[in-house]
Amino acid sequence: MKHRLPLRRCAFWSGRTKSAVMVLFLSVLCAGANILLTPSTNADEPSTGAFVLELKLDGEVEPILATYIDEGLQDAAQRHAALVLITMDTPGGLSDSMKDMIQHILVSPVPVAVYVAPTGARGASAGFYILLSADIAAMAPGTHAGAASPIIAIGGFPQQIDEVFRKKINQDAMAFLRSFTERRGRNPELAEKAITESKAFTEKEALDGKMIDLIVKSPEDLLRQLDGRTVTRFDGTKVTLALKNPVRASFELSARQKFLARIVEPDVFFVLLILGVLGLYTEFTHPGVIAPGVIGGICLILALYAMHFLPVNLAGLFLIALSLAFFILEAKAPSHGVLAFGGVVSMFLGALFLIRSPLTSGGVSLGVAAAGTVPFAILTVVLMRLVLRSRKWRTATGREELVGLTGVVSSALQAGTEGMVRVHGELWRAESSQPVQEGMAVKVLRVEGLKLYVEPAEVASPATK
Structure with missing residues (x-):
């Protein structure tokens, strides 16, 4: 009996090992899924200093990017951030995604600054609406924004439409733009020219026209100038920004979002x-x-x-x-x-x-x-x-291939009685509606089981011509 004890102990430890490996595998799988599904923030958060969450709106405005902005604003609220800084460079995009971003920016409990940067960047079309919806609108030197006319385009090429229909679309876009620019204290009349005249503005033109608040060279310069500044939120409340020694963290797209953003x-x-x-x-x-x-x-x-x-x-x-x-x-x-x-x-x-x-x-x-x-x-x-x-090809395998082939009678066939014929080198039982002498050629009409139904070849050939 002694030799059985090690075997039992080995089986016991084998079971425990399998369980441990399974738990470890599931833990690694869950950790990997968490990494893929959760947007990442790259910064340590000391207890001192104002916390600023930075997001990037780079590329076309589309649903996944809108979800990313929405999640970033939620994360900033949960972490009691002092400011959300969205750095933007976009040619525009989908209007539904643009509206979703603007709605979340307007109701964000954390002040939002939209900054068109770096030099050479633009906030065109949908980006112009997003820029003007923010608590603080800023642009870097050498940037531009505007050209926000609603376009009925096919494949990127504008199409001519009825003038009444065009006015209807323009009026809807202008009303949407006024709904937040007026409450932000910006210049709605000038902003509407980006819609009615497809006008684009340089950073200086936008500042002189009171559509943006600041022209700054870098995010650091922006945060320095915003420190101690009082802004009026969309609901009318006033907030003084305390951004001295800010702690900045980047809110990145998750691997899943980066993949879906392409799809x-x-x-x-x-x-x-x-x-x-x-x-x-x-x-x-x-x-x-x-x-x-x-x-x-x-x-x-x-x-x-x-x-x-x-x-x-x-x-x-x-x-x-x-x-x-x-x-x-x-x-x-x-x-x-x-x-x-x-x-x-x-x-x-x-x-x-x-x-x-x-x-x-x-x-x-x-x-x-x-x-x-x-x-x-x-x-x-x-x-x-x-x-x-x-579908028109002749069947090349099975019994069906025999139909239409010509064979030779091995034993005479009488009308309605069985005889033997050789087809394709094989001997088959056969029956004919007409008498056929031994050695004559016959043509296969159909196959039933192991029996062929044939007729004389000279009778069948005229019908096939």
Whole structure:
């Protein structure tokens, strides 16, 4: 019995080891998920000095960036920050995301400063609205802001629209801009020229026109000039900023947000959607290839996830679906290119109408729309024609391959009685509706089980001509 004790002890410790390894693995997995899902802040927070949280609005205004700004403002409130500093350089973006950012800036319990920097940066289109919505608006030397006219654009190219409709859009944009510029004590009349005349302003013009508060060379200079300054919040309360010896921390995009920020770009979303549909279409028409189905499924799921954030226009989706139907019909019933041309036009327009952004020109660009539409059309029509052509091919395996082949009678066939024929080097039981002598050629009409139904070859041949 002595030899059993070590085995039991070994099994006991093996079980404990497995449990410990499992717990360690789950801990590492949770820690990794936490790193990916949580935005990071890079600074130590001593107990002395005012805390300033810094965010970066760099690139096009889109839903993930709006979520990042919203989370940063929430984090600043939870950590009792003295100021949120948003450094901005943007050409504009989606109007829905812009409005979401502005709404959170206006109700933020922590004062917000928006700083257009570095030199050469801009706060154009949607960025101009965001700049004027802040408690403190500042610009670096050599920057500009404005050009905030609502644009009905297709692929980035402005389109001519009815004058009444244009006035309606402009009035809506102007009212939205006035709703916060007046309460911020800025110049709404001059700011409205960025909408009505598409005017852009240098930092000096913006300061002289009382649209911004400061021109500063660096964030350090901005914080130094804001120390002791009294600002009026959006709700009318006055707050004196105490920013002496500030402790600055950067609020960074999480790895997940950086990845999703690429997916929700209109151009990337359209490409993912097209690749997803094309991959699954290839898999359905050519089963067993596998790779296109896997890639297409992943791309389509990513595109559907992006749709959760983007202001997708259903008309654009319907046009893309209609184009796919046109391409399939072109392959089945050639229309001398009419259906294919209709499919190209439908997909192209669907791409351009895919994203709604009434106050800004955000959406799928003209180049990406064209680059995605033409190859998709060609591949769809070619793949469907290959499928239809394959259906006409003669079966090359199994009993079905015998149909239509010619054989030689091995034993005479009487009408309605069985005999033997040799087909493809094999001996088969056969039956014919007409008598056939030994050595004559017969043609296989059908196969039932292990029996062939044949007729004389000289009778079948005229019918096939």
